Amino acid sequence: MSNIEKELFGIVGDRVSCDVADLIPFERDDQCPIVPPHLPDYVVQPATKEEVQDIMRLANENKIPVVPLSAGINRKGLCIASKGGILLDLRRMNRIIDVDKEMMTATIEPGATFVQLVEALKGTGLRAITPDAPATVSVLANYMLRGIYGSSTRYGIDHLLTIEVVLPNGEVLETGSAATPNGIPYSGIVNGPDFCKLFQGSPGNLGVITKARIKVYPMPEEIKVKFAMYKSIDAMVEPTIRFAKEDLVAGMWAMTFSPNIMKLMMPDSPLGTKDDEDFFAMVLFLEGSADRVAADEKAIKKILKSTGGMFMPMPSDVMVKDHMCMRSAVGGWRAGNLYGCSFYGVMKLVPEYYRVCKEVCKKYDLEGLHYEAMPVAPFNGQLTYNDPCIFWDASDPDQVQRMVKLNKELIERLLDVGIYGWFRAFPGVVDASVLGKYGEFWRDIKRFIDPNSIMNPGKPPEAVE
Ligand SMILES: Cc1cc2nc3c(=O)[nH]c(=O)nc-3n(C[C@H](O)[C@H](O)[C@H](O)COP(=O)(O)OP(=O)(O)OC[C@H]3O[C@@H](n4cnc5c(N)ncnc54)[C@H](O)[C@@H]3O)c2cc1C
Structure with a gap:
């Protein structure tokens, strides 16, 4: 030893x-x-x-x-x-320490999964906001990284209240009201800056979060998933903005599927597409009282009709129960590997982002593209999470070379079109050196908290070597 x-x-x-x-x-x-x-x-x-x-x-x-x-x-x-x-x-630190019905919060350790949380909330009238990710994902890591959920259009992406962090020197930092002597640890907005936000979105390179207090929400009386089709991605922009602005949906995905992805994801679907045509669809999550869901569905139907869309039967067995997604929808992973450089942009530019992705995929002959766009938080209906998912095969050295080039070009082209920024601090995607004072400030903070640079080195704001 x-x-x-x-x-x-x-x-x-x-x-x-x-x-x-x-x-x-x-x-x-x-x-x-x-x-x-x-x-x-x-x-x-x-x-x-x-x-x-x-x-x-x-x-x-x-x-x-x-x-x-x-x-x-x-x-x-x-x-x-x-x-x-x-x-x-940290998978051994996996306790759900408490669920507080009155405060609508839970206290969790890093290894606690969504399965555990959903189980712990059963019978309480409360539910967790869950991603369409494997149920074995860590709730803490997902909320710390600010995930994307079937309810993000209405409830946003931030469900963390306060955290306990072990800093690189071994000291413990409590954020927000948890720092107040005898404080009730559920509010980040007290005393001064909300330091929980400083650690959110960081790829584990400022400290180790050992506990988090999270928000949980009332379980809606009804959750309904609707599926609609459109003839093009351009046609989905206006209705998407309206669904968000008029608060008609808890969440919604505008999606495109290239023909080969359609074959992988839904090989038996009667909704199949012609061999050379993309497929355009929307998944809508309606939530609330039965009356509200009925009223929202009616309003959505009217908007679909006036914008060239139509409801279709839900492809069987692919979606949701209490927002716990059944991952049979992820058949595309059979293709091998999944490339991602998800980003935030504006809804009105989504068709342009999509066309750029298509062009770059075509150029490098990596055409397994599935594109997803979801408005997050209503406000102007424009702030959109974009996920160009490219399925590829990492066992083929030629594809590996092409993927490296595709990554570089896609990043440049998307920045040319204009995006808000990248979804997470992905190494090889986020380049702090192009972020001006923000990038410098980020590096200074990292140096201040972690002077020996021991925490997850090689991740933004540092560059991949
Ligand atoms: C099929 C599939 C579908 C998915 N769909 C979605 C989706 O719809 N929405 C969504 O949000 N995500 C989705 N994801 C992504 C995935 O669920 C998240 O990225 C996940 O929450 C992070 O993975 P993890 O929980 O395993 O964290 P890890 O991989 O363990 O960690 C992720 C990062 O956080 C850091 N980190 C982890 N724990 C700590 C800690 N305690 N303290 C400090 N830093 C830490 C790590 O160093 C790393 O940088 C999907 C993933 C798959 C495979």
Whole structure:
């Protein structure tokens, strides 16, 4: 055993390993052409905040990189130990500490999954906001990264209230009202800046979040999923903005499917498309009292009619119950790998973003494109999450080369059209050096909190080497 391994053993017992068989599952992910594979040196599985503190002190003193991982489901390069070091696997810290019905909150540890949360809320009249992601995803990591949900158009993307963070030097920071002596830990907007926001959207490179207080919401009387078709993506823009602005939906996806994606995702669907034509569809989530859902459905039908859309039967078995998605919809993963550089933009430009994605995919002969756009938070109906999902095969070296070029060109072309910015701090996508003072300030904050740069190095605001 090396000295470091011995010291880690002293902290977590046999929950540390440097055996390559234990390390290799963490080596690479779908973003491998853009974020090169790299092995961590140790996998460590703490069970308490105190163990995390001891690990951080040891790592900081010895300048060893630390990569926190709460579930490791969709890494998009975020959990690759690009400079080796400790892969801090937090899956043992998986308690739902409390559910407070009156405050409509829950307190969770990083390893707690959406399955656990949904179970804990059963019978309380409350529900969690859940992503269309695997149910084994970490609630804390997903909310920390601000996910996208079937209800984001109405309820937005921010469901974190306050957090407990172990800083790189081992000290513990409580944010918002949790810092007030005897404070009730459920409000971020007190005392001064809301430091919870500072840690949100950061790819685990400022500290290790060991506890979070989250919002939970009343379970609606009815959740109805409707499916509509349009002839083009352009035709979906106006109704989408109206559905959001007029608060007719809890959430909605405007989507396109290239013919080969249609074949993969819905091989038996009668909604199939001609071999050379894209398919345009909308999924709408209606929620509320039965009366409200009926009234919203009527208003939506009127808008569909006046904009050239129509309701279609829901393809069977693909969607939602209480917003817990059945992932049979993700048949596209059979194609192999999924490239992503999701971003925020404005709804009126979605057709332009989509055309750019199509052109770049065509140029590099990677035509498994499925495009999704969802307005998040009503306001002007324009703020839109965009996800150009490109399915490809990382076992083909030629495709790997093409994917590297596609990534570079797609980023440049989307920035030329004009976007708000990238969805998450994806390495190989977000480049802090083009963000002016914002980028500089971000790097300064990172240096202030993590002077030895041990936290998940190689992620924005640092560049991938
Ligand atoms: C099929 C599929 C569909 C998906 N659909 C959706 C969707 O609809 N909506 C959506 O929002 N997401 C979706 N995702 C993405 C995925 O669910 C999220 O990215 C996920 O929440 C993050 O993965 P994770 O929970 O495994 O976190 P991890 O992979 O463990 O961590 C993600 C990042 O957070 C950091 N981190 C993790 N834990 C901590 C911590 N305790 N403290 C500090 N930093 C930490 C890590 O270092 C890493 O940078 C989907 C994924 C898949 C595979």
